Amino acid sequence: MAPDWLRGERVRLRAWREEDLPAFAALNADARAMAHFPAPLDREASDALARRCQSLIDQQGWGFWAVERGAALLP
Secondary structure, eight states, X not given: OOOSEEEOSSXXXXXXXXXXXXXXXXXXXXXXXXXXXXXXXXXXXXXXXXXXXXXXXXXXXXXXXXXXXXXXXXX
């Protein structure tokens, strides 16, 4: 079973949340951000990718986590 989060000094890796999906979709739709990927993703494909990432974490205990940095880490 995977932990809910892993924390370092500057970043926290955590489980995906529904509120992550709009920003993740915007990133995946940006041609410049996706320049080294086969193609940008539409919202449906981006949401499916995020859910697949979380599902793999749930199954394997590791995978592509959501990342928080900066002010979000302050106690």
